[in-house]
Amino acid sequence: MANIIISQALDGGLTFYMPKKDLEEKVVSLEFNESGKWGGELKLSSGQSYYIDPMEQPSLPKTLRARRMD
Amino acid sequence: MSNLTKDEAQALIQEVLEVYPEKAKKDRAKHLAVNDTSVENQKCVTSNRKSLPGVMTIRGCAYAGSKGVVWGPIKDMIHISHGPVGCGQYSRAGRRNYYVGTTGVNSFGTMNFTSDFQEKDIVFGGDKKLSRLITEIEQLFPLNRGISVQSECPIGLIGDDIEAVSKASSKEIGKPVIPVRCEGFRGVSQSLGHHIANDAIRDHVFDREGGGNGVEPGKYDVAILGDYNIGGDAWSSRILLEEMGLRVVAQWSGDGTLAEMEQTPKVKLNLLHCYRSMNYISRHMEEKYGIPWVEYNFFGPTKVAESLRKIASYFDDSIKAKAEEVIAKYQPLMQAVIDKYKPRLQGKKVMLYVGGLRPRHVIGAYEDLGMEVVGTGYEFAHKDDYERTNHDVKDATLIYDDVTGFEFEEFVKRVKPDLIGSGVKEKYIFQKMGVPFRQMHSWDYSGPYHGYDGFAIFAKDMDMTLNNPCWKQMTPPWKASAEADQKAVA
Numbered sequence: 001m002a003n004i005i006i007s008q009a010l011d012g013g014l015t016f017y018m019p020k021k022d023l024e025e026k027v028v029s030l031e032f033n034e035s036g037k038w039g040g041e042l043k044l045s046s047g048q049s050y051y052i053d054p055m056e057q058p059s060l061p062k063t064l065r066a067r068r069m070d
Numbered sequence: 071m072s073n074l075t076k077d078e079a080q081a082l083i084q085e086v087l088e089v090y091p092e093k094a095k096k097d098r099a100k101h102l103a104v105n106d107t108s109v110e111n112q113k114c115v116t117s118n119r120k121s122l123p124g125v126m127t128i129r130g131c132a133y134a135g136s137k138g139v140v141w142g143p144i145k146d147m148i149h150i151s152h153g154p155v156g157c158g159q160y161s162r163a164g165r166r167n168y169y170v171g172t173t174g175v176n177s178f179g180t181m182n183f184t185s186d187f188q189e190k191d192i193v194f195g196g197d198k199k200l201s202r203l204i205t206e207i208e209q210l211f212p213l214n215r216g217i218s219v220q221s222e223c224p225i226g227l228i229g230d231d232i233e234a235v236s237k238a239s240s241k242e243i244g245k246p247v248i249p250v251r252c253e254g255f256r257g258v259s260q261s262l263g264h265h266i267a268n269d270a271i272r273d274h275v276f277d278r279e280g281g282g283n284g285v286e287p288g289k290y291d292v293a294i295l296g297d298y299n300i301g302g303d304a305w306s307s308r309i310l311l312e313e314m315g316l317r318v319v320a321q322w323s324g325d326g327t328l329a330e331m332e333q334t335p336k337v338k339l340n341l342l343h344c345y346r347s348m349n350y351i352s353r354h355m356e357e358k359y360g361i362p363w364v365e366y367n368f369f370g371p372t373k374v375a376e377s378l379r380k381i382a383s384y385f386d387d388s389i390k391a392k393a394e395e396v397i398a399k400y401q402p403l404m405q406a407v408i409d410k411y412k413p414r415l416q417g418k419k420v421m422l423y424v425g426g427l428r429p430r431h432v433i434g435a436y437e438d439l440g441m442e443v444v445g446t447g448y449e450f451a452h453k454d455d456y457e458r459t460n461h462d463v464k465d466a467t468l469i470y471d472d473v474t475g476f477e478f479e480e481f482v483k484r485v486k487p488d489l490i491g492s493g494v495k496e497k498y499i500f501q502k503m504g505v506p507f508r509q510m511h512s513w514d515y516s517g518p519y520h521g522y523d524g525f526a527i528f529a530k531d532m533d534m535t536l537n538n539p540c541w542k543q544m545t546p547p548w549k550a551s552a553e554a555d556q557k558a559v560a
């Protein structure tokens with residue numbers, strides 16, 4: 001588990017940022033993206049994927065706990 | 071010399087890598103690349119990795135990143151270089167962060183405070199010494215607004231508890247005493263020092279009780295982040311922002327104060343110049359206080375105008391209109407500068423190798439003068455910096471991360487740039503090779519280079535260096551006459 005920050009990107013998508021590794025990546029897909037259920041599997045432009053527990057849609061940017069999936 | 075093509079540049083990299091042993095070669099190959107604009111989303115070079123043992127690199131340490139870069143310029147605080155005397159003394163006042171104030175009375179920027187560790191402090195621990203030191207500082211410099219304890223390597227090694235001392239001392243003197251765990255051995259370069267310093271500000275400055283209640287917040291409040299006022303850079307940026315109607319309440323950290331930092335969580339927009347060293351705190355303020363941040367670039371009129379418009383777009387129409395006025399006002403002045411220097415500099419090729427921001431930020435300023443950047447690289451950038459760089463550089467530009475002394479020299483020998491912009495450690499090698507050189511960390515005792523006023527100075531400096539008659543005197547007289555004789559014979 002690691003802390004990550006999800007924020008709104010300028011082009012309307014999401015950005016994934018992991019302070020520990022200073023990793024900034026675009027989010028290419030998010031499993032659940034509704035106001036009541038948000039989160040799940042998160043695919044990054046680098047090909048990695050992470051998992052965040054589904055939750056109410058938070059206001060961004062937000063620090064979350066994420067788990068590496070691969 | 072004509073520009074290298076992509077293939078030639080690739081071949082050059084291969085050739086340079088040849089001298090390394092197999093393992094080193096494999097590792098260094100990942101840090102060198104040729105920019106290829108034909109592919110979308112091109113892969114970035116590997117960065118932010120430990121340098122290879124045995125090669126000469128130009129990086130600093132985490133202490134340098136925290137004390138030297140982020141904390142050091144905060145002028146009304148005293149920054150103790152905690153540990154042996156050398157780390158602070160050899161870097162003292164080297165960065166030329168200008169400030170106003172009376173040094174030794176209410177400002178302490180160019181002074182060096184150290185706990186001067188001796189053998190017995192290493193053996194028995196230095197906590198007592200530190201707390202004595204803080205009491206003494208308070209006596210001698212009562213106008214200081216706070217103290218930060220910047221750990222050098224030994225502190226982490228012997229396991230001193232600077233947090234506890236800071237807490238107790240803070241109570242004693244009634245001012246913030248901020249422990250910063252920026253021991254030099256942490257991380258791979260000064261970059262982690264920036265991060266640690268940012269985190270220390272987050273933990274100890276923002277949440278401090280009784281801090282930051284000074285100024286009534288206004289609707290045009292902005293803060294300049296990541297401008298260290300080198301040669302007055304922040305000042306020449308600040309006047310432009312003020313001219314367009316914004317109120318600059320804080321400068322981080324060039325000519326900055328503790329009170330300014332405490333005020334920052336109340337601003338409307340954070341303006342981020344050096345992304346590398348202050349993106350952490352910007353992200354934090356965005357999340358915690360909902361303050362958006364915007365990256366800008368104040369090198370060269372094209373980028374300044376672009377940035378002013380970008381900044382103005384976060385505010386109402388009156389600011390937008392005034393931004394246009396500012397741009398229009400300076401346009402003729404800048405045209406005059408360009409008319410004067412462009413003919414003398416047109417077509418010249420530049421190679422850069424600087425810290426974490428300028429390798430991409432100054433490209434626009436060179437292009438305004440008709441010059442071309444043919445190679446660029448960072449000491450301590452991360453992947454996101456290289457991503458940003460890819461948009462700024464042309465096709466077939468050499469990109470080198472954490473370049474080694476050998477690689478840099480070989481690149482210069484082959485690419486034959488007309489000018490190199492890098493740091494003081496590289497300066498004399500290249501000058502001796504007969505290549506004009508500008509020191510792009512502290513502007514070679516010149517500056518400011520930011521903003522419109524800065525560009526005029528930048529252009530003058532580049533011209534002065536490149537067209538200096540001394541470069542024609544590189545052949546010693548005895549060789550010159552031999553050449554003349556040869557010509558006569560032939």
Ligand code: SF4
Pocket residue numbers: 131132133134157221222223224253254255
């Ligand atoms: S690496 Fe350690 S000893 Fe060297 S300058 Fe940095 S803090 Fe000082």
